[in-house]
Amino acid sequence: METSTPKAHEIEQGEVVEISALAPRFEEHAFPWRQIAGYAASLLLTLGALLLVERRLLPAAWLAPVILALAAVQAGLQLGLFMHLRESLGATWHVLTLALAIVVALGIVILSIWIMAFKSGVS
Amino acid sequence: MNARAPEASRPNLPLEFQDPRESLGILGFWFFLASDVVLFSCLFAVYAVYHGRVAAGPTPFQVFDLGPVLTETLLLLTSSFTCGLAIFMMRRGSTRGLSVWLLVTLLLGMAFVGMEVHEFAGDILRFGTWHKSAFLSSFFTLVGTHGGHVSFGVLWAAALVVRLWRQGLTPGTARRVYTFSLYWHFLDIIWIFIFTAVYLSGKIT
Structure with missing residues (x-):
């Protein structure tokens, strides 16, 4: 984990950079x-x-x-x-995507209930 | 391509992640599931807003019968468990174990769909169709969309069993089985919320 992290200017183009959240991880x-x-x-x-x-x-x-x-x-x-x-080969991508989808889903459900709770005669 | 070179062969990874293209397919499937989360959230929102609009028709309390619904829930929960066992056997390299648990998952899924069709037929005979009220429209749409997903999953599992039988366990087959398992567990999560937010909530007085 705590190996020396290369600074941005030390990384060559096309080089594979190890980021722990993007590292392969599997359990047997x-x-x-x-x-x-x-x-x-x-x-x-x-x-x-x-x-x-x-x-x-x-x-x-x-x-x-x-x-x-x-x-x-x-x-x-x-x-x-x-x-x-x-x-996964770096769970970050699908975890972030799923987190965004859940935020959108909660927004749709909670805000729909909230806006329709106003008895303004449209529902 | 320089960036692909270190990924070209990854024999120490699970089979479904060894081929970079198949592995990318798994990520793509997570994106599809994210879009399905949003689809179901819209249907849940509609139900949440309209479940009290029963017109002159029946209320959720009158329509829902928790006995059969609990059986459906247990069938789907168990199928999610057997699907997890299928992936466990796949990771151990057992094609036979994978096929058997996949088949059990498929049969439990069929039983679930059968019970749901029976429940819907009973509802329609006793209370009327989705034309009756906004509550029934949103109920049949939400639960029916989930049931449609499960029905598709049953066909998908059947195709996978045939494929396993004919081609054995390859990186391509393994990726298909893995994405199926993601789909199946996802449907179980949706059902947990249908069971809670639709059926159980309808029985709170």
Whole structure:
């Protein structure tokens, strides 16, 4: 990691520069522990969310934010454990693209709800 | 080309990343998934805005039956797990293990689509079609778009099983299987949000 980093003027044109976020990264395992852990956690989170709603374990106003948070955790598990999000020939490119897509998606959903919450007679 | 030279052969990488062109294809597929995130966000936004506009028709609370929906969720979750096992077997170089888990994934996907078609048919018979209200329009569009994606994924998996059987595990096949796995896990993530933001939220009183 902490080898001497070349200054910009020292790099020749066409030379391959090692940046840790762009370095190849792959993980090898002998047994699919990550997949099993991801599956078990997904089942727990799904059934947990279902129980919260079915048994009304929380005040109604709390339920929606809590189960949405559980869904977000589960999405993160799928991305990290099943989609090998951190593995690639430099994960930076697809992680940044996905992050941008999520910002746009949240913007579309949240701002749509917000703007339509004004009872101005158009909806 | 100078920049390509160090990448030309990369035998110590997983098979799907060894060929620079195939590896670039995987990055391209992430870009496609990013665009699909935005597509689904639009459908979620429409549903979020219109789920209360039931006209004279049924409400989400009346339409949704969490029993079959939970079965669908478990089918898709399990298929996402078996798809992860398929990639695990591929990384270990086992064509046979990969084919078997891919086939299991495909069958679970088919079961999911079957249950969803059954659910939609029941909804239409009892409550009416998407013409009935803005709620039903946005519901069928959002969940149907996801179901369409899953149906396409089932056909894709079938084509991959045939390809594996005929050509074995090559960098090209490995890249196709890997992009399929990204697609399949992505659809599971979308379903998690449909299950939460559509079905469960509809049952909050």
